[in-house]
Every structure is written in structure tokens, then in C-alpha cells.
Amino acid sequence: MPVDVVDKLEDPRHSKPEEGWREKLYEIIFESHTRAGKIFDIVLIALILSSVAVIMLESIEPVYERHKILFRSLNLLYTILFTIEYILRLSCVKKPAEYARSFYGIIDLLAILPSYLEIFFPHTHFLMLIRSFRLLRIFRIFKMINFLQESRLLVFSLIRSYRKIVVFLSFVVLLAVFLGSIMYVLEYEKNPGFTSIPQSIYWAIVTITTVGYGDIAPHTALGKILASFIMILGYAIIAVPTGIVSANFLKEWRQEKQNPLTRCEHCLLEGHEFDAQYCRRCGHQLEEQS
Amino acid sequence: MPVDVVDKLEDPRHSKPEEGWREKLYEIIFESHTRAGKIFDIVLIALILSSVAVIMLESIEPVYERHKILFRSLNLLYTILFTIEYILRLSCVKKPAEYARSFYGIIDLLAILPSYLEIFFPHTHFLMLIRSFRLLRIFRIFKMINFLQESRLLVFSLIRSYRKIVVFLSFVVLLAVFLGSIMYVLEYEKNPGFTSIPQSIYWAIVTITTVGYGDIAPHTALGKILASFIMILGYAIIAVPTGIVSANFLKEWRQEKQNPLTRCEHCLLEGHEFDAQYCRRCGHQLEEQS
């Protein structure tokens, strides 16, 4: 599964049609080495950025009140443009289903969906901000291949450690449930903040994660002692996810370091250590490669 | 002791009776490869989840006021069911004492104890939320063996670093005591927040751990300077537990990856990878060692 997930982060490969208008369209929309492709990319980024800015401004009430009609027409325009773009993308790739299921394909769909959902559920209007994720394309467009490789490495590392992190976070949540309910027992009669156990659990999460809003804070002496204990606990266990990720990055880098050029000529095993002279599987002597 | 602690995290092994109704009951309650076992596990998880939800809802006063009788009967029901379950578990294992002292055995007991304590100490009612820890069984039930192994590794690493972490946390507490009392001297006449030294120590812990509620904050210039120093200190020393755990994870992983038992009989090189069959230095065949 990990490899699967990472592959979906890439645009679909082997998807370029061989000839005709679809090949040309593909070159413009998906690639950026032609003049038309570059212009398309820059216009697209500008559209995404301006549409995100429009939604943000729209949410500021006095601004919205003054320019109601402008905002509505702009939103309509963006929806039409992004829908056309999505249809074009679908129509010019060789395997539309593969594109639709790829990481960018899903983002592209999610970016237009709220505009249509809005007709039925007006509250979903601001979910259009999911469009901002389309900005991830910037990395691809500006040939920032190195950045992409870095993010692949990041994603790989996180996927490899996700089991440990899931175990860790379940533990943190259970701890918050338990400590929150103890705090409730200690505080609920003397403190208007600890009105119920879910509220206390919310407070425990705010405290363990060291966020500490201060909208709810312990009042009793016992509550403060337990709170101090929870804080120190949160301060100490933040080390765990960090340790997991650090160790994984180092592993990743070590595997990168393992001599990729040495391959046993006999059994074709790769990934020998740097000081290896004989294949560890078949005992055949390894040849030196520069 | 470390090994001991980790072993207690597992269900008792070698505890399955060889025949009779106890063997069948064991299969249903402790195992999950039979149909009855699967149904039992799912019902159990559902019961735990719903009982946790009931306790949480109960703590919200307006909800409780409206459904008082419902909540009381539900709590009685859960207590009876979990007690029966605990008795069944005890009766079907070969060595009941071993189960009772195992990690899950203790959790199972703690989950029913508050219901009985409540008769004498009404305030312990919400400690029933300790039941939520029974959800840890989810990992075992759904055959998430990999997750369990990961958590074993986590627990191992933490146990190996617990001495360093204890030393570190004692130091943090002593620091909080000392800095809190200095802050008290600086602030107590000008600031209604720093009413006493224990209160100042509480503030110092809130600050060192970077939680920062803001319910108490320095008012004087000197107090703010010292507070800035404490914050920077807390920001810097959070590196210590993280460093400890990171280094330990790496050690753990290194030891896991390299077979410490394999040694080339010919050139005496140690530390071969687990899949190695031939020495990477001299090409001599490695012998199998258990």
C-alpha cells in the first residue's frame, strides 16, 4: 500500500496520447515545456490564487455587503472555468479513470465540487477553499523537481512511521479521555469551565499538546497539581513522535546511501553495503563499479 | 524488570486449557478465529464504546436531568455485564492469577471497580471512564499484530530511556520550584496572580512546558525578563527528551536489523544482515544459528 499511495501523488504516467488534438491538449495542460503550456500554467496559478483571495475577502462581512454582485459573478466565473479545465483534463488523458483517481485528479475534483454542493447546502460555500490545495501544482509547474523528490521522501518516511504514530496518537487520546475525566471529578463543582466530561477532555487535549488557550484553567489546588502533571507529561511525550520520525529519516537516508551501483552479477541482488566484496546471498564476488 | 513489564502487556500465553467447556469458552473470549469469538469481540467493543459514550453524556447536566432513570439503569446493566465477563475470563484461563496480574487483566478489573466503589464514594462515578482503556483490545482483536509489534517497540524504547527521562523530569521540576519561587519574590506584591509559592510553581510549569494558559502572567518589568528567560529555557530543553528518544529508536532499529548471532566462521566478521547467507567480506558461507 505505501508505494501505491506515493504513486498517486504523481501525475499519471504513460497517459499521454500518441497523436491528434488530444496529444496537443495534453502538452498544453499537463506539460510545461511548450510556450502554450507555460502560458496555461501561469494563467491557472493566477486563477487559483485569485479565486482563493476572492473567497477569503468574501468572508469579511462588510466587504461582502458592499460588493455582493461582484463576488457572486466572480464565483460563478471561477466555477465555470475550473469545470471546463477538469473536463479538458479528463478528455485529453489516455486513461481518464487513472487521472481521476490520482492525487491531483482528486484535488481538482474537490476544488469544483463545493460550488455545486452549495446549491443544496449553502453552508458548504467556504469549503471552496480546498482550491488552495491546487497550489501544490506550483512545485510541479516550475520544474521544482528537487522539491518534489524531497516531498516524496517526506511522504515515504511518514508512511513508514504511520503505524507507530497511530499507536502513539491513540494512546494520547485515551490519556486525554482518562485525565480529562479525573479533572472533571476534581473541578466541576468549583470551576465554571469544566461543565462536562467532553469539555474536560477538550481541556486535557489543549493541555497535553501544550497549546494552552487558557479559556479553561484549573481553579482548585488538586486540579492545578494534576494539570502540572499533565503538562509535564505532554512536554515529555512530544519526544515520541519526533523520535519516530527522526529515526525514520535516518533510515531513509541510510538506504539511499547504500551503494546503489553494486549489483551481484550472479544473482542480481542489489543494495550491498559499501564495504561488501562478496554477495551476501550467493557468495559470488562483486565487481567494482565507479 | 523491562522485559517483565512488556510481557505483562500481552495476554497470558500458555494459558489455554486443553479440553472441556473451559477450552471452548477460552476460544470465544480470548481468541477470535472462530465465528463465536468474532461475534463476542464485536459485541464487547460495542459495549465498551457505548458505555464510554453513556458516561460522557451523563456528565452533561441538562442531558442527565432529562434521562436520569435511563442513565442509572444503563450503568447498572454495563456493570453487571462487565462483571460477568471478568468472572468468565477468570474462570476459563488455566492460571487465573496470571491473567489477573497481566496488563489487560488489570485494565479489566479497573473498568468494573469504580462501579462498586461508587456505592461508598459517589465522586468516583466518572472514574468509570477508565473503561476507555479497554479499547486497547481493538488492536489485538482486529489482528493488527503489526500495530502491536510497533507498540512493543515504542514501549521498549521508552523503558530503555526511562532512567534518562526520570532524571530529566526531576531536573525540570526542581527548576520549576526554584524559578517559581524567584518569580514569587519579584511579583507577589504587584500581581494578584502570584498569590503564593505553590501558585508560582504552577505558573513556572505552565511556562517551561510552553503550555502558557495566560491565567497568570508577569506584570513587572523584572518578572517579564525572568519569564522570557524561562520560556527560552523551556524551548531549549524540550530538545533533551526528544534527543533521548530519537537516539533510542535508532539503537532499537539498528539492533533489530542486524543479526547479532551470525558471525562468519572464516574471517570472524559480525553484524551481517538478516538475509545474509555468505560473508560480505570473504565470501565464506554463513552457518545458521538459532
Add this chain to the structure above:
Amino acid sequence: MPVDVVDKLEDPRHSKPEEGWREKLYEIIFESHTRAGKIFDIVLIALILSSVAVIMLESIEPVYERHKILFRSLNLLYTILFTIEYILRLSCVKKPAEYARSFYGIIDLLAILPSYLEIFFPHTHFLMLIRSFRLLRIFRIFKMINFLQESRLLVFSLIRSYRKIVVFLSFVVLLAVFLGSIMYVLEYEKNPGFTSIPQSIYWAIVTITTVGYGDIAPHTALGKILASFIMILGYAIIAVPTGIVSANFLKEWRQEKQNPLTRCEHCLLEGHEFDAQYCRRCGHQLEEQS
């Protein structure tokens, strides 16, 4: 580019004139092994420190009101002195353009610029505090070469990981945009704090980074649940930059410790320690390589 950036952190090398008054001036201003040079350095540090203190005091209104004229004349004096110093520095180096573009050259310019900008934009007055960065010279002046090397290593490591960190931070910002807009949808009608999407994004950043001012906090149940999720997320992903930097420090140190240029001519083993004179595998003498 990385090497370039780090080189700019150093004072221009090979820039000392060979003879005449410019050589002497260079010795006084840029070097510190002569008596005059030492006095110049100490006076300079004193001037920078006092000018920083003056600007800080000036910003406290009651203090400023009482000593208006004193502050104005002091500021004029500092501006004149630092301008003269900058001109002298430019005039005594061999390649003034190189100095002007170096790290310290830019800081020196930025330290006097706001004084002149102030004539046109009064609000830039307090940007003069950029002078405080000139204090970085302290490391160089007091022969704290080890500290400088350490900071080079730090800067190197950070530069090597900047791509990963940029990818990570863009991701955090996109996440804040997305989660902030969801929170806005959940809270804006019941909570006077979430007035607009930009405000909600600000809140999301305050929460993800675990700062947690508490000036805005969720009021609705759903909002609190999402906020808890965001906090736990922030608590978990702080592990990512830490992991990146930890792994890079280790790489840096490894590369520092092992001489990459030394290779045994006989058995081709690489990665000998710096003090190695004989191959640790075959005992053959290692040849010196520059």
C-alpha cells in the same frame, strides 16, 4: 547556491590592501590583533549596545516625553557615527563591492538606512533596531572562532534541509488555510472570534503551532472536536522538521568525521577515519590525498 550563502556570512577574504593608510585602517576596523583594533572593536560594541538601549527606552512613552531632546540628539549622533564607520569600511577594503554584498556589509548598511528613511517615512524609526544584528560581530571580535564554526555547521545543515522545510511549511500553511475555513463554517454564527476566513486561518496557525493565545477559541461542540483534532495534528507534525534537522546534523557530523577522499589502494575500502594511516581491513598503508 548553498556554498555561496555561507561564504557571504564571512567577512570578505583576500580583501586586505597590501600597503598604505588603507592597510592600517583595515587592521583597525576589520582585524583585532592590534591595540588600536581592539579598542575600535570594544567602542563599536559599546556604541551598538547603547544605541539599541536608546531606541528601546525611546519607545516607552513617559520616558520619551521627559527626555525628547536627549533622544533626538543621541539618535543623530549614532547615525553620524555609524555612517562614518560604514564609509570607512567601504574605503579601506580592496573590493568595496564585495564587502557591500557580504553578510556583515548588508547588516551594516541596514543599520543606518532606517535613520535616513525616517525623514520620509517617520514610522520606520524603530526599524533602527536592526542594529542589534550587528552584535553578531561579537562572535568574530572576541576570537570565538569555535562558535563561528559551530554556527557555520548550523547554517550548513539548515541550508541542506531548506528544501524539505519549505515543502513542509507550505503544507502547514495550506493545512491552516483549509482547517481555518472549515472552522469558520462551523463557528462563525455562534462565536464573535471567528469573524472571517483570514481570522480563522490566523486562529488555525495559532493552534497548529501550539502557541494557543486563547484570544479566539471554539465555542461549539463540533468546533471543539475539530480544534482537538487540529491540536493533535500540530503536536504530531512538529516531529517532521525536527526529524529533518536531526537527520541532517547526523549526516553533517558523519561526513565531517570520515574522510571521503581516502581509499585503500589495495582492497579499495573507503570511509576511513581522519587519523587512519593504515587500512583497517587489509593493513595496507593509506596514501595521502589532498
Add this chain to the structure above:
Amino acid sequence: MPVDVVDKLEDPRHSKPEEGWREKLYEIIFESHTRAGKIFDIVLIALILSSVAVIMLESIEPVYERHKILFRSLNLLYTILFTIEYILRLSCVKKPAEYARSFYGIIDLLAILPSYLEIFFPHTHFLMLIRSFRLLRIFRIFKMINFLQESRLLVFSLIRSYRKIVVFLSFVVLLAVFLGSIMYVLEYEKNPGFTSIPQSIYWAIVTITTVGYGDIAPHTALGKILASFIMILGYAIIAVPTGIVSANFLKEWRQEKQNPLTRCEHCLLEGHEFDAQYCRRCGHQLEEQS
């Protein structure tokens, strides 16, 4: 210097007198293998703990008002007892000056000093809480040698990384000065919290370190944008000290791991890598040792 500092953490070695009452006193006070020594240690810990508790209770005004005379006499008693103890310690070691300058010697002195300073400066009364540091003796007394070794390792690692951490923290402080003064320019007319630059710097430190009290928070749009930037910066650079310490812990452990048993018979060089067969300094073959 590092070695020096760590040595001071230990009680003075080779300091035990050879004979007479001083030897016996030394055994009681400094050692704990005799019956009298154990009793002395337990009484001492009890005295320290109770004296710390007394000072804390004393600071709670209503408690103090009621038991004024009791507190005064208790404080007098503790001062007398700890002074006698300090004099006895000085008198029974072979080299009193060495003890007085050792880590524990300084703590012991600091624990009685405030009681005498109080006569002249009443405000130093609560500095007596420095006595709590004497509790560090617990580690030594209860033969928790492993804990001591761990703390030595911790202290070693921190001392080795102190240069990098000093550079890093100076940078954080300069950043806080600079960003604080920009925030002051942006906010001071619209926000009663940002009254002066020192106040803004205090706010910047509260924010960079992710403490986030919320007693001061930005009001303007520009201020919030800059604040968001500062938070993300603080969130990212916390990785730096953690990375430094992690890398150092690993180094420490690696050096521990380097085969301590292998020593070149010819040139006596120690610390060969595990796969070394020939001395890297003189090329002499290393002998196998179990």
C-alpha cells in the same frame, strides 16, 4: 573545561581521611553503607523535604498569618541544623576547599546563605527554596548509580552541544528583538498591549517559544500576518536545538559502542571500529578478544 564541570558534579573523591573521628564522621555524613550513615541520610532528606514544604506553606498568606511564630521558629531551627551540617561536612573532608567548590558543596552553601542574607535583605527569604536542589542527593544516597551515570551522560551531551545551543539562542533573542520592534511599529497605535518595544520583545519571545499567554495579542490585520509568520518560524526552528541534542546523544552512544576491548598490541591505540582487523595508526594486526 567540560571534564572539569562534570567532575564537580561528583562528591570529592580521595577526600576521605584515613583515620580518627574525622574518618568516622565522613562515613556517616558522606557515605551510606553503615547503619549510622543510612539514618543520617534519611533524616537529612526528611529535613530538606519538610523545610521546602514549610517555605511553600509560609508563602500562602492566610496560613502564615495563623502560624507566624511556628514558621519563624521552624525556619530558625532549619537554618541552625543545615549550618551545623555544612560545618561538619567541611571539617571531616580531607580537602575542605575541594568540597566547598564541588557541585554539592556549592548547593549546600546556597541552601543556608539566604537565611543569613535575610537579616539584611528581607526579600531574599523565599530564595531559601534553593534548598530543594539538595534533593539531588537522593540519587546518590539510594545507590541509584545508574541514574547518576545517565545524568552524567546527559550533562556530557549538553556540555558538548552548548556552543551550538548558545549560537542558536543568541540568534533567537536577536530575532525576537527584531520581530518585536517590527510588531511595535505595526501595532502600537491600535493595541493597548504593545506599549513599548521591550514589551513587544517580551511578546515576540512568548510567541516564538510557542508559549502564547494571550495577555498581549495582535489586533491589526498586518500584525496578525506577521504574528502568523513568527509562530510558524518558532514552530520550525524548535527543530534546531532538538536536532543538535539528538545528534549528540547518538555520537555519545556510538563512542560508547566502539569496541572498547580491542587495543592495538603494538601502538596501544584504542577505540577501533568493530570490523577493524588492522590498527589504523600503525597497520599492526589486531588480535581477537572476546
